[in-house]
Amino acid sequence: MKIRAYKILISLVLIMSALVIGLRGTSSLPNVYQTDTLQNVASVQGIGLGQQLWADNLTRSEIWPLNVPSIATANLQLNGSLILNVGFSNQANAQAVSVSHSINLSLDKNPIVIVQVTVSQGAHYGVRFSGLTPVGATFNAWEESSDLQHRPGLGTPENISANLQSQAYLANSQIPPPGSRITQISFYVEATPGTQGQYSMRVTSLQAFAQEQVASKTSSEISGSFLDVVMDLNLPATDLSLFQAFISFDIRGTSNLQYTPFLVNGTKVLAQGFTYVQISATAHQNAVLLPQLATTLPSILSQNSTQIIISAKSGQVNYFKLADLSFKYTSTPLQTQGLVDPNLANFLTGYYVLFLFVTPIVAVILVSKVFKSEN
Amino acid sequence: MLVLVLGIVARIAIAPFTGHPADIGFLAVAMRLYYNQGIIDLRYFPTLPPLYFIELVVYAPYALLRDAGLQDPLFLYHTAYPIETVFLKLPMILSDLGIFLLLLRFTKSLRYAGLYLLNPFTIFLSASWGTYDAIMILPLISGFILLSQNKRNYASLAFALSGMIKLYGFVPLTFLGIQNLAEKRFKATLFQICSSAALGLGFISPLIIQGGLGDFYSGFVLRFVGANGAQTRTWNIFAALYGIRFGGASPFIIPTAALVVGLFLYQSRTGFSLKTSLLWTIVMAAVLNVFSQSEPQWLSWMIAPSILYGFFVGRDSLAKYVYVLGTGATFLTMTLTQGTGYLLAGLVSTQWLGAQIEGITDGLAVYSVTVLAMIGLLMGYLFIRPSKFKLEVAAVIFIVYAQAYFWFAIVNIVHLQ
Numbered sequence: 001m002k003i004r005a006y007k008i009l010i011s012l013v014l015i016m017s018a019l020v021i022g023l024r025g026t027s028s029l030p031n032v033y034q035t036d037t038l039q040n041v042a043s044v045q046g047i048g049l050g051q052q053l054w055a056d057n058l059t060r061s062e063i064w065p066l067n068v069p070s071i072a073t074a075n076l077q078l079n080g081s082l083i084l085n086v087g088f089s090n091q092a093n094a095q096a097v098s099v100s101h102s103i104n105l106s107l108d109k110n111p112i113v114i115v116q117v118t119v120s121q122g123a124h125y126g127v128r129f130s131g132l133t134p135v136g137a138t139f140n141a142w143e144e145s146s147d148l149q150h151r152p153g154l155g156t157p158e159n160i161s162a163n164l165q166s167q168a169y170l171a172n173s174q175i176p177p178p179g180s181r182i183t184q185i186s187f188y189v190e191a192t193p194g195t196q197g198q199y200s201m202r203v204t205s206l207q208a209f210a211q212e213q214v215a216s217k218t219s220s221e222i223s224g225s226f227l228d229v230v231m232d233l234n235l236p237a238t239d240l241s242l243f244q245a246f247i248s249f250d251i252r253g254t255s256n257l258q259y260t261p262f263l264v265n266g267t268k269v270l271a272q273g274f275t276y277v278q279i280s281a282t283a284h285q286n287a288v289l290l291p292q293l294a295t296t297l298p299s300i301l302s303q304n305s306t307q308i309i310i311s312a313k314s315g316q317v318n319y320f321k322l323a324d325l326s327f328k329y330t331s332t333p334l335q336t337q338g339l340v341d342p343n344l345a346n347f348l349t350g351y352y353v354l355f356l357f358v359t360p361i362v363a364v365i366l367v368s369k370v371f372k373s374e375n
Numbered sequence: 376m377l378v379l380v381l382g383i384v385a386r387i388a389i390a391p392f393t394g395h396p397a398d399i400g401f402l403a404v405a406m407r408l409y410y411n412q413g414i415i416d417l418r419y420f421p422t423l424p425p426l427y428f429i430e431l432v433v434y435a436p437y438a439l440l441r442d443a444g445l446q447d448p449l450f451l452y453h454t455a456y457p458i459e460t461v462f463l464k465l466p467m468i469l470s471d472l473g474i475f476l477l478l479l480r481f482t483k484s485l486r487y488a489g490l491y492l493l494n495p496f497t498i499f500l501s502a503s504w505g506t507y508d509a510i511m512i513l514p515l516i517s518g519f520i521l522l523s524q525n526k527r528n529y530a531s532l533a534f535a536l537s538g539m540i541k542l543y544g545f546v547p548l549t550f551l552g553i554q555n556l557a558e559k560r561f562k563a564t565l566f567q568i569c570s571s572a573a574l575g576l577g578f579i580s581p582l583i584i585q586g587g588l589g590d591f592y593s594g595f596v597l598r599f600v601g602a603n604g605a606q607t608r609t610w611n612i613f614a615a616l617y618g619i620r621f622g623g624a625s626p627f628i629i630p631t632a633a634l635v636v637g638l639f640l641y642q643s644r645t646g647f648s649l650k651t652s653l654l655w656t657i658v659m660a661a662v663l664n665v666f667s668q669s670e671p672q673w674l675s676w677m678i679a680p681s682i683l684y685g686f687f688v689g690r691d692s693l694a695k696y697v698y699v700l701g702t703g704a705t706f707l708t709m710t711l712t713q714g715t716g717y718l719l720a721g722l723v724s725t726q727w728l729g730a731q732i733e734g735i736t737d738g739l740a741v742y743s744v745t746v747l748a749m750i751g752l753l754m755g756y757l758f759i760r761p762s763k764f765k766l767e768v769a770a771v772i773f774i775v776y777a778q779a780y781f782w783f784a785i786v787n788i789v790h791l792q
Binding site: 016017019020023024025026027028029030031032033034036243244246248274275276277278279281282284285286287288290292323324326328330332333334335336337338340345346348349351352355356357359360361363364367368 | 377378381382384385388389392393396397400401403404406407408409410411412413414416418419421431432435436438439441442449451452453454455456485486489490493494495498499503586589590592593594597598602603604605606607698702705715716719720721722723725727728
C-alpha cells in the first residue's frame with residue numbers, strides 16, 4: 001500500500017494537536033507563575049503640585065553669584081527673568097559657566113522645584129542642588145546620570161521638575177535624615193570639547209511646591225494634573241524571579257507629555273519600561289516593564305511598598321485609567337551579571353566561531369570549487 | 376547532501392548552548408505557562424500570534440520528555456534549558472531547511488540553495504539567536520515560486536501567511552494586489568482580500584478575544600508599525616548620526632516606501648512581472664532596514680529573495696554577494712549590537728571576542744554606516760549591469776568598517792561639534 005505524504009502530515013498534525021491539548025496545564029516543566037489581575041492594586045494616586053513653598057522673582061542679581069572660568073565670558077541679567085549670556089572659545093576640554101543662589105527648603109516637605117528655562121541649541125545645561133543635614137553636614141542632591149544634568153539646549157522653553165528628596169537619594173543612595181534642608185540651587189551652561197560661540201540660558205520661572213497626593217475614587221481611574229501616577233500593589237509572595245510586567249492603561253496629558261513606567265519596591269527599581277510619548281492615534285497604551293531596563297529611578301521616591309509609578313519625564317498627566325496588570329515570574333530569569341570561567345569562555349568562543357563562520361564558509365568555498373570544475 | 380548535513384550540523388551544534396536571553400526567554404516562559412499552568416498567553420506574547428501556535432506544537436514533545444524524567448540542566452546564565460532551547464528554535468531551523476529545499480528544487484542548483492543554508496547570518500539568527508525571521512521567509516519564498524508557476528491564489532495565500540508572521544510579508548502581497556487590479560483580475564483580487572482577511576481573523580481573533588480591540592490596536596498594530604509612542608532602540612543610520620533614538624520609525628520611511636511603490640508601478644507600466652515584484656520586494660526590505668525602526672535581524676529579509684532573484688535574472692554575483700552581506704551582518708550584529716557573550720552565556724556586556732571590536736564607543740554608528748554600505752552594494756548588484764562576482768567586495772566592506780571604526784570609535788567625531 002502506498003502511503004502518501006499528506007496522510008503522514010495529517011497524522012502528524014493530529015498527534016501533535018492531541019499532545020498540545022492533552023498536555024495543557026499538566027506538565028512538570030520548570031516553574032513559572034503569572035498573576036493577571038487588577039485585584040493586586042490597592043490604590044491609585046496622582047502626585048501633583050500642592051502648596052507653593054518658595055518662588056524667586058528673579059530680580060536681584062547680587063544674590064546670584066556667577067562662576068566664570070578665565071577662558072569663557074559671561075553676562076548675567078535679572079529683570080524678572082534670569083538671563084545668562086556666555087561665550088565659549090574652542091577648547092580641548094569641556095567648559096561651564098554657573099550661577100548659584102542660596103535657598104532654604106525643608107526636605108521633610110518633599111519639595112518639587114519647577115523651572116521654566118530656555119537654552120540655546122548647541123550648548124548643554126543642568127541644575128544642581130545641595131543641602132545641609134540637621135547636624136550641619138553638607139550633602140549633594142544631584143547625580144551625574146540624572147535627567148537634570150547635561151541636558152542639550154533645545155532653543156525652546158522647557159519645564160523641568162526636580163523632586164529634591166529623590167535627587168538627594170540618587171546622589172547619596174540614602175534619604176537624608178529628617179530635618180535636612182536644601183540650601184543651594186545652581187544652574188550651569190556647558191560646552192563640550194571643541195564647541196565655541198555665544199549661548200544663552202533664560203530662566204523665566206523658578207518655584208518650589210509641596211507634593212500633593214490625590215487618591216482615586218474608583219481605585220483605577222484618576223484625573224487632575226499630575227507629575228506621577230502611583231499604584232500601590234499587594235503582590236502575592238513568590239520565590240521566583242520577575243521576568244516581565246505588563247501594564248495596560250488609558251492616558252492623556254499635556255501635549256509635551258513623556259512618561260516612563262517603573263515597578264519599584266521601596267527605593268529599589270524592580271523593572272522599568274521604555275519612555276513613551278503621547279500619541280494622537282489612541283489614548284490606550286500597553287507597556288512592558290523589564291528588569292534589564294531598570295537603569296534610573298522614578299522622579300519620586302517610593303515608600304517601603306511595591307508600586308507601579310508612571311513618571312512624567314516632561315509635561316503632566318491629566319487622565320489615567322488602569323485597564324490591566326500582569327506579572328510573569330520564572331525560575332530562569334534574565335541575568336545581567338555573572339561569572340564565567342575564562343577558559344570555558346575561550347573554548348565556547350572558538351567552538352562558536354568554528355560552527356558559525358569557519359564550517360559554512362569553508363563548505364561554500366569547497367562547493368563553489370566543485371561546481372567550477374564541473375563547468 | 377553534504378551541504379544539507381553541514382547546514383544541519385552547524386545549527387544543531389550551536390543551538391543548545393546559545394540563545395538571545397530575552398527573546399528565547401519570552402518563548403520559554405510562554406510555553407511553560409501553557410504546559411505547566413494551562414495559561415494561554417496570547418495577550419502579552421510579543422509577536423503576532425502564529426509563532427505562538429507554531430511554538431506550542433513544537434514544544435509539546437519537550438513537555439512530554441520532561442514528564443518522562445528528562446534532565447535538562449541550565450547552562451551558564453541562559454533563560455531556557457539547552458534541550459528546551461533546541462525545541463524552541465526548531466521552527467526556525469526547520470524553516471531554514473525548508474527554504475533550502477525550496478531553492479534547491481526550484482533552481483536545481485546546490486550553489487544557490489547552499490548560499491542560503493550555509494550563510495552565517497541565517498545560522499546565527501535561527502540557531503544562535505532564536506529569532507523567527509526564517510519562519511516568515513519560508514512562505515514568502517514559496518509565494519514567489521508559486522507565482523512563477525502562475526498559481527496566483529496560492530501565492531497570495533503564502534504571502535498573507537508570511538505577513539501574519541512578520542508584516543514584511545505583506546509587501547509582495549501588496550505588489551500582487553496592485554498587479555491583479557491593474558490587470559483587471561477582480562476574481563483574484565477578491566480571493567486575495569478574502570483569504571487574507573480569513574487568515575488574519577483566524578490568527579488574530581483569539582488575541583482580540585483575550586485582550587480586546589484597544590490592546591490589539593495599541594499593543595500590536597501601532598507597535599509593529601513603530602507608532603505606539605515607545606522610544607525603543609533603533610539600529611539605523613539616522614539614529615546613529617542624529618545622536619537620538621527615534622520613538623519608532625524615522626519620518627523618512629513614508630516618502631521612501633512610497634517611492635519604492637512608485638518605482639514598482641513605473642517599472643511595471645509596460646506589464647507586470649514576477650521579477651519586478653521580487654526586485655522591489657528586496658528594495659523595500661532595504662528601505663525598511665535603512666529608514667524604519669529596523670533591527671539587525673531584518674537584514675536577513677534580503678538574503679533568500681536576492682538568491683531567488685539572482686537565479687531568475689542570471690545574476691550569479693548577486694546570490695554570492697548576499698553571502699558576503701550575511702557574513703558581515705553576523706559579525707556586526709555579534710560584536711556591535713550584542714557582545715559575543717550575550718548569546719553564548721546569556722549575560723549583557725560580555726565581550727569574549729575582544730574589547731577592541733566589541734563594546735566600542737559609538738558602536739551603533741560603526742554598525743549602521745557599515746550596514747548602509749553593504750545595503751548600498753546590494754543595490755549595485757541589483758541594478759548595475761551584471762558582472763562577475765569578486766571577493767574583493769569583502770575588502771571594500773572591511774575598508775568602510777575600518778573607516779567608520781576610526782572616525783566614530785577612535786576620533787569620536789560625533790562628539791566633536
